[in-house]
Amino acid sequence: MDFQQRILDHFNASIDTKTYASEVLPPFIEVASQMMVQALVNEGKILACGNGGSAGDSQHFSSELLNRFERERPSLPALALTTDTSTLTSIANDYSYNEVYSKQVRALGQPGDVLLAISTSGNSGNVIQAIQAAHDREMTVVALTGRDGGNMASLLGQDDCEIRVPATSTARIQEVHLLVIHCLCDLIDEQLFGASE
Numbered sequence: 001m002d003f004q005q006r007i008l009d010h011f012n013a014s015i016d017t018k019t020y021a022s023e024v025l026p027p028f029i030e031v032a033s034q035m036m037v038q039a040l041v042n043e044g045k046i047l048a049c050g051n052g053g054s055a056g057d058s059q060h061f062s063s064e065l066l067n068r069f070e071r072e073r074p075s076l077p078a079l080a081l082t083t084d085t086s087t088l089t090s091i092a093n094d095y096s097y098n099e100v101y102s103k104q105v106r107a108l109g110q111p112g113d114v115l116l117a118i119s120t121s122g123n124s125g126n127v128i129q130a131i132q133a134a135h136d137r138e139m140t141v142v143a144l145t146g147r148d149g150g151n152m153a154s155l156l157g158q159d160d161c162e163i164r165v166p167a168t169s170t171a172r173i174q175e176v177h178l179l180v181i182h183c184l185c186d187l188i189d190e191q192l193f194g195a196s197e
């Protein structure tokens with residue numbers, strides 16, 4: 001096995017996916033950033049959820065709002081619903097794993113908040129139910145998806161925004177999701193705190 005070539009194959013596939021995504025995603029990323037800025041300006045917050053690597057992305061996003069991205073600025077209200085193991089395990093144990101995020105959204109979400117729903121397949125049941133709960137709470141949804149958008153895509157309304165990575169590999173989709181998250185953080189700072197040098 002030629003591991004050097006295998007590594008290069010990963011790098012090249014990731015580069016190709018990002019190049020293709022750069023041709024289709026920027027307008028959706030801008031809209032999503034505007035949705036988030038509107039929530040923050042109106043004293044709202046952003047909740048984030050996903051599974052596996054997307055749980056990590058949820059926490060990556062919330063930490064960059066709560067702490068900072070690349071500039072000194074006040075903390076911004078964001079919360080990853082993926083971290084409280086007592087809450088997650090009790091809901092999964094007492095009800096269903098599909099409800100681990102939706103029950104938190106129903107408790108924490110307020111009208112005007114945004115849910116960042118992350119799923120490479122668009123078919124994770126707990127993320128789907130989180131979207132339904134967000135709509136019930138009069139929240140809007142930014143969906144980070146891939147493939148054909150899955151069942152999440154058909155749940156989204158005209159006030160929501162889907163950022164769908166044009167790829168099928170979970171790893172390649174996630175690599176673009178992280179770039180999208182950093183674009184969102186940058187655009188939020190630019191709109192809230194002025195153009196950077």
Ligand SMILES: O=C(CO)[C@@H](O)[C@H](O)[C@H](O)[C@H](O)COP(=O)(O)O
Pocket residue numbers: 051052053054118119120121122123124127170171174
């Ligand atoms: O990170 C990876 C694969 O790269 C995995 O942990 C992946 O996140 C898990 O299989 C998730 O359960 C996939 O869920 P989803 O992205 O389809 O919603």
Ligand SMILES: [Zn+2]
Pocket residue numbers: 053170171174
């Ligand atoms: Zn991964």
